[in-house]
Amino acid sequence: MSLSIRQLRYFVATAEFGQVSQAAIKQNISQSAITAAIKELEQTVGVTLFNRAAQGMELTSSGRQFLSHAYEILSKIDEAMHLNVINSDVEGELVVAATYTVIGYFLPMHIERIRRLFPKLRVQLYEINRESIEEGLLANRYDLSVLLTSNIQNPMLATETLLTSMRRLWVPARHPLLAKDGVGLKEVAEEPYIMLTVDEAAQSSLKYWSKTQYQPNVILRTSSVEAVRSMVANNQGVAILSDMVHRPWSLEGRRIETINIKDPIPGMDVGLAWRSGNALTPPMLAFRSYFQQAFGLPGVRTGT
Structure with missing residues (x-):
């Protein structure tokens, strides 16, 4: 079974939205077509790309690695298809x-x-x-x-x-929230929270928190993404940040998992x-x- 551009596009859409339903809307195709394409893709590459849960589609560590390759492949394809459009002599x-x-x-x-x-x-x-x-x-x-x-x-x-870039909840490996069928801001508010401040991240997060009756239990405000990553990985707190800055491992080599939040959280x-x-x-x-x-x-x- 060979890998197709269609499969890659459906995979990327699902990874970005975290929901088959939203990916189907984006691609203007049925949910069953998205599901079938991802299943075929997993069989082709020989690894599980998503963990299926009630709250959505969560990329596995292999899925995150494959997403990087998928972006690269699709970018190269688009580049090749438009070679005559861009004038490389521009100076x-x-x-x-x-x-x-x-x-x-x-x-x-x-x-x-x-x-x-x-x-x-x-x-x-x-x-x-x-x-x-x-x-x-x-x-x-x-x-x-x-x-x-x-x-x-x-x-x-x-x-x-x-x-x-979708925003998701960052938690350390084996965190109790990973076992829940659904996690919302109510559950997040009960956890110690690491608040990123760089690029107006704090203001952006308070916009969606303010629409609820809950508030984050902030124990640290920091401008360092790596500090957030390390604090979360070492079980000092949780954070809501975008997939673009997510990496599955901290500098100490400890695992960071992500959870889709059931409350509406705007992307970055x-x-x-x-x-x-x-x-x-x-x-x-x-x-x-x-x-x-x-x-x-x-x-x-x-x-x-």
């Missing part, structure tokens, strides 16, 4: 600003690919916070930004979301931003075209 300088999370967990691989695709394009990269990025884009100090578009506030900026949107109304230069168009092809984007959302 010039592009000044790009990015936030901490994007620099650390998303952008480096894509910058390397962009430099291969456009050898004459010079990308000058800066890491700064969201407020400074917004001000810098409006002042034309930066051409483009790659950041958490869900945090953008200025209506004078155009944004284009590349992906939505990652994408591009630029000053609305600005004409996109050839370097800007090349940069944007790369991401459009890599992620199959819908239309642009612009400020009013």
